[in-house]
Amino acid sequence: HQEFDFTDHSHRRYNPLTDSWILVSPHRAKRPWLGQQETPSRPNAPEYDDKCFLCPGNHRATGGSNPKYESTYIFQNDYAAVKTEQPTLPENYNGKDVLKNRLFKVESVRGNCFVICFSPKHNVTIPQMEHGELINVVGAWQKLYNDLAKEARENEKPFKYVQIFENKGTAMGCSNLHPHGQAWCLEAIPSEVSQELKSFKKYKHENHADLLGDFVKLELQERSRIVIENDTFMCVVPYWAVWPFETMIVSKTKIASVAQFTESQKSDLASIMKTLTIKYDNMFECSFPYSMGLHQAPLNATGEELENSWFHMHFYPPLLRSATVRKFLVGFELLGEPQRDLTAEQAAQRLRNLDGEVHYLEKLD
């Protein structure tokens, strides 16, 4: 009589943040791969590239030029997805058409988009930056969040949420390898965030506790999915992870947003990001691609909305087996449900066992 084995038998796990299921097929990692190969990012770019739109002092794509910045540098995205001003879309745009009002719901959206250069050096990435430099990055996020909140309050700008994120590596659609992230600020709370806030609210209502508070408690008790932790944060492969080595950095106690970070919390976030990304790079000895971003309180949140917000970051890295073989979330995943080829616990163990102190390129020196 064989027992159910999570590392060998298919199962579905529920994601309480997004209210959806994912299919885990742990035996499937064994199949051969004959498909697309990624190009691992060359780690031998120059420190300054005169053709890079983001390097200090250089001209940008649409005209302006960058100052000779020495730390982080934030500017308005030259190809912003949303604009601060645009004509108003009449509220009754669909008129009295009953079907259109039911099926073609639309709303105008204004906002602002920023690029955040992490470093003046063209050829570094987060795991290769000094702890102090990473504190500056967290500080830049904090300042941007505060500035946008202030602008919204004082100038009656309708900004509601700022989504801070980084696309790292060509495999994740990054078109310039100079270390940078982005921030898209909208007058609407984006779908993913609004779904999470809805789940937090429902959980609080039903259980009189914070979903992520209970989550932290449970992960600390089980420990099998924890990758690293420090005083303020822990990094886990969530039980319901979709991407092969997906992780979440969560604050151990409730912090609503980056705006509330103390100096030591900024330092703790910088250090956990550094350790995690060194582990990522060391896994396949390559610059590990990912999309990552911050989830936190909406700008100027009050009451229940503020109460329900709990700072965390998601890291979505696509690589599965090597520097060149990624996981594709395609046919079944898009039409059916996300599917993964190893368990969250297996991924966490692998990440836990990797060196998080010394980057593989340093060892080559």
Next chain:
Amino acid sequence: HQEFDFTDHSHRRYNPLTDSWILVSPHRAKRPWLGQQETPSRPNAPEYDDKCFLCPGNHRATGGSNPKYESTYIFQNDYAAVKTEQPTLPENYNGKDVLKNRLFKVESVRGNCFVICFSPKHNVTIPQMEHGELINVVGAWQKLYNDLAKEARENEKPFKYVQIFENKGTAMGCSNLHPHGQAWCLEAIPSEVSQELKSFKKYKHENHADLLGDFVKLELQERSRIVIENDTFMCVVPYWAVWPFETMIVSKTKIASVAQFTESQKSDLASIMKTLTIKYDNMFECSFPYSMGLHQAPLNATGEELENSWFHMHFYPPLLRSATVRKFLVGFELLGEPQRDLTAEQAAQRLRNLDGEVHYLEKLD
């Protein structure tokens, strides 16, 4: 005084099937692209490749070999994501742990996975196949659906849904260019399908009408998003499309599943698929990658579930600007909400204007 212009101003559109929003930034298509380039698939592969696991008569990856098939050929996936038999996961797996029962929901999932070779010829794709050959493909889907439903009924197999899909092209994770699709049959209704069924049910309850019935009516009235149509089906870029040239093929009247198709409906589906995919290939004169799949009634559905099902197919093609430049759904899309760079109406117009009769390779001859 400037008017709101959907082709120039940012807006959000609501997807009533998935109950989520997408951000449309139509002015953004203008930005330069310096990122990853796809490798367009070479259209000069041989008709028979002795190293292909799917060609007639060849050995497969795990041992067995293919018959010398002459039309379509279905076999069990050698690396199935789900298996027909596996040990039972105890229902009270989490015991009395309150937090685990709330946050770590899990269920076992059995099922079966199939590969469907569309043609014995290694070097063709749907747009290059004869209408009659495509009718055979639709026939193979119908037979598979019926067989699985029968097996479930007669052998008390717990199969509930079969997700039929195709990943075409290396950009969509396809690891073998021999024309083929897949079918994953599960004892659970996958998240996406179950969300759609939930939306259909809610719509019916609120409006005493079928969501897709009203949708067909509205699109036929507006016409601006229709790409092609015939007696049974229409192909539209849905109002809430995410992928640049995403389309839906929808039956004009309610057909619950492929099982109900008459001969002429099979023929109509074959012909609309052929026209659509010729247009796709003609757009950038390349083998246009996509993931596509069928959404329909669960196996052996009855009552409300059957009543609410309405056959349709989704096509999710990644290309945006050329044969080598795709849209990446990454940072903002994964953490915030999907974002697109042209309107559904612009995409539909472009597809409408393309030749859907003669494939570009035929013109080169």
